[in-house]
Amino acid sequence: MHPDNAAELEQQPAGMGQFSRIIGVFFEPKKTFEDVVQRPSFLVPLLLIVAMALVYTTMLSQRIGFERVVRQQVQNNEQFQQLPADQREQGIQRGVKIASVIGYVFSTIGPPLYCLIAAGVLLGITAVMGAGLKFKQIFAIMAYSGMPGILSMLLVLVVMFLKSPDEFNIQNPLAFNPGAFLDPLQTSKFVYSLASSIDLFSFWAIGLIAIGLKAGAGKKLSFGGALFAVVLPWALVVFVKAAFAGFGSR
Numbered sequence: 354m355h356p357d358n359a360a361e362l363e364q365q366p367a368g369m370g371q372f373s374r375i376i377g378v379f380f381e382p383k384k385t386f387e388d389v390v391q392r393p394s395f396l397v398p399l400l401l402i403v404a405m406a407l408v409y410t411t412m413l414s415q416r417i418g419f420e421r422v423v424r425q426q427v428q429n430n431e432q433f434q435q436l437p438a439d440q441r442e443q444g445i446q447r448g449v450k451i452a453s454v455i456g457y458v459f460s461t462i463g464p465p466l467y468c469l470i471a472a473g474v475l476l477g478i479t480a481v482m483g484a485g486l487k488f489k490q491i492f493a494i495m496a497y498s499g500m501p502g503i504l505s506m507l508l509v510l511v512v513m514f515l516k517s518p519d520e521f522n523i524q525n526p527l528a529f530n531p532g533a534f535l536d537p538l539q540t541s542k543f544v545y546s547l548a549s550s551i552d553l554f555s556f557w558a559i560g561l562i563a564i565g566l567k568a569g570a571g572k573k574l575s576f577g578g579a580l581f582a583v584v585l586p587w588a589l590v591v592f593v594k595a596a597f598a599g600f601g602s603r
Contacts, residue, residue: 371397378500382564386494390569393489395496399465402499406460409506414453417518423448425523468495471586475566478582484570494565501557529553543599550591559583 369377369388375398377385413422423445472492479486509526525533532549540548559580566579574582 368392374398374497375401375500378497378561382561383568386497386561386565386568389493389497389565390486390490393487393493395468395493398496398499399468402464402496402503403461405503405506406464407457409510410456410460412510412513413523414456416513417521417523419452419456420445420449421518422523423452464499468492468499471495474586475562475582478585479566479570479574479579482574482578482582484566484574484579484582486566486569490569491566494562494569498558498561498565501554501561505554525549541599543595546595546598547591550594555587559587 368391369385371394374385374388377388413419427441427445427448469492472488472495475491475495476486476488479491505527512526513521522533524537527533530549530552532545532547532551535545535548537545562583563576563580566582567574567576570579
């Protein structure tokens with residue numbers, strides 16, 4: 354190797370390790386995502402999220418039970434409650450079988466599928482804004498921005514073991530959103546869904562994604578523009594979800 358090239362390589366700062374990135378998401382997000390977009394990788398954070406999701410699903414099955422989960426979810430469905438008792442019970446048992454399969458399947462393929470779809474949407478939005486980001490960069494940003502989700506699942510597990518199974522609220526286990534303080538039986542499904550989506554961990558992830566997009570785009574995109582690119586599809590999904598919840602309750 355030419356001496357000049359060797360000297361140049363020695364002057365280049367070493368990138369962050371995977372463990373440093375994971376910790377850095379919580380304590381130094383700007384520095385962390387600058388490193389992520391320079392050397393985009395996503396396997397480690399995705400594996401951590403999938404592993405945590407599988408642990409959560411397993412503990413939910415053992416501690417709460419899928420039957421209790423299904424019964425809790427259908428108790429507020431007026432149309433379901435109007436069915437004869439035997440049909441309701443048959444529907445619940447079918448739901449338990451489906452939930453026991455879907456839970457583990459979604460825990461495995463859900464995180465990478467979410468990152469894939471979200472990265473594609475954000476790539477399109479930021480391309481219109483002239484950010485010049487690459488799909489691999491955005492996918493890596495999405496993977497690392499899921500770290501607060503691991504913390505959220507850990508807190509839910511704590512609540513799951515502190516409360517009795519009958520008191521555990523699968524729809525809103527943590528009091529980090531307005532929906533946790535509303536009565537799901539007395540509140541409209543649209544409002545309840547909307548309030549439950551305005552969540553601290555959702556905002557945390559949104560902020561991290563915006564920091565990552567800004568780090569990758571540099572001067573081509575302001576932080577406000579990056580934040581808008583993330584909030585726009587998020588708000589649309591939240592509104593559509595709430596609309597479906599309100600429509601389904603009729």
